[in-house]
Amino acid sequence: MDKNNVFNLIISGVGGQGLITLLQVIDESALIENYDIKSSELHGLSQRGGSVLTHIRFGKKVYSPMVLKGEADLIIGMELTESLRATIFAGKNTIFLVNNNHIAFDNNFSKEEAIKQINEIDKKNLHLVEGSEICKQKLGKDVLAGMYLLGYTVYKNLIPLKKESIIKAIERVIPENFREINIKALTLIYDN
């Protein structure tokens, strides 16, 4: 939480990884817990396989929808290079939750180089998880990685939201035939 008692969250990834859906679920969860909430997203060109960076801020009273660089409490990176790109929002206490997923493009870092850079982040603040791999194996769809990571943040107490609120939010936001599998992805970490 920052000086205004607002939780600052950045989610970064690549267009097509379900960031906007994830953002909608988190926004709704914050509403359910009676937080004031604002978030910022970009549409358009970002859908063409480009970088997507979303801001979510919730607390007692929120003015700005955008996080101040250096003030992110938590950065969720859905992809390795995009996690690195989001570091401009990180300060010395920022927690990183990084999905060990690499989406190639022409002059991208190799997966090894990206992981090497990620490991420059202070060990006590870095959580590197196999979100895509676990979701692919256990649920058959790696696009659910975002929901799995969200479940992880609640499980490890990295975000001031309750699991029950998020489940309620999924029921409100996500179309009926995808609700069950999203809840499964969210609670997967609790099953271990």
Added chain:
Amino acid sequence: MKKILLGNEAVVKGALASGVNFVSGYPGCPSAEIGDEFGKIAKDFGIYAEWATNEKVALESAIGASFSGLKSLVNMKSFGINVCSDSLFPLAYTGTKAPMVIFVGDDPSCHSSAQTEQDSRGYAYLSKIPILDPSDVQECYDFTKLGFEISEKFNIPVILRPTTRVAHQRAQVICDEIPKKDPFIEAKLKKGIFEKNPHQFCTMPPRVLEMEKELIEKIKKIKAFAEKSKANFVTGKNGKIGIITTGASYLYVMEALKKINLDIPVLKLGFFYPLPENLILKFLKDKKDVLVVEELNPYLEKEITLIAQKNNLKILIKGKELLGEGGEMNMERAYSVLAKFLKTKKIILPKIQKLKVEIPRRTARLCEGCPYWHIFPVVKRLAPEGTIFGGDIGCNMIAGLSPHNIQDYLFSMGASMGISHGVSKSSNQKVISIIGDGTFFHSGIHGLINIVYNKSNPLILILDNRITAMTGHQQNPGMGKNAMNQEAEELKIEEIVKACGIKNVKVLDPINMQELESTIKDFLQKPEASVIVCKRMCALLARRNQKNKTKN
């Protein structure tokens, strides 16, 4: 009721709450969600919604609706107002009959825009049309309703001008939920009546000059309205140092002030035009220093400086010299400008974790399976040395990025046609001009006629992927479906091209490489202009259609 909405969703709700009957527009970022949503729900509310061929036609469509007594909403991105300006300015003179709100979405920092970083507020100067500038999602709802209120009261169109960070912001809104119409009692489209009034609707001279005088009087009345409007307000503890701000900038300023525990007077302006000058003067009178925080052009700063000068105030007004022009506002710039304005070292930006390496940029690219993957490499390979490539707006604009790099100019919608004609007439080089189906319908046809009529010979590739894709998959006249997803006349691009007088026309599926190659080789030899229509469905659309097929 309280719910979380996207800025654009709040505009839809505000229009519904205002009783809108007629929605027209052209898709673009950050406005497309409005037309998309109305396309989906229009039937449930007895509303008519369309995607028009371009923004000028969209506005004119709404003008017809307004003159016929129907409440209308027009939606477009920033550049759309350029396209419709020729009919927009006379509309201010004639005034509206039934109220009209025109949504214009600006995109500071060009997250999803080519062309320019446009500050559409400038249109107030040319048109004298009231402009409202919302800061958050609640204001997207409230100002849409306010826009209809002002439009109805004063018979004038009202422009609602959010930026990307407002139109694509999500936040809580308190709004009315409008019930859908009972599907068993067929939601009948409201029909208006056009009452003849050429005295009011025809801008012939010298009547037009009278209308101008009427408009000026109208603006005085709207100014008085603005003075009392809750859209403009002062917050914070009174003092000698103050801030005047608007739009998304207000949010960053307030967040920053709260963080550094500074309670100073802030005047927030929801009206950009006309400005509540008395309210501004009242704010300025007891101040020594005022900072104007606005995104892009220093319009407000200049107006406020003028008010101070005219009233002989001894006051220092700062703005762009501290803030810098261009680029969107954000928290860092808000902090930075406050630190400079307050001349304090106490405002410290938090330390950022800096990586030792530079992170490679992920540039926009064609989707997996896009038909354009079949076209660009072939064109590049077959184009003779020194060929000039004309670029246009839409998914095909990616031709200008790696690994394709076949784009020598990129301007506005349809401009590839006009510019290619100019290059073709002025040089001996071969010109290959690329345009998409949506853009062709929008504004390519006029350029094509000019090419035939004024005799130039570019090779034109019309990339028909069967949808207006880049803006989020909207219907266009070549698809056989309209914005409300009803059956529509399917206009054939090749027939239009032939009707424009082009002799060499070929329609092919670009996946047939041999046919594409031989056609390009053949047409490159032709002395007159030629057109190849590369017809193959957008990959995302094809996948979605397949999914829906298997579902049924």
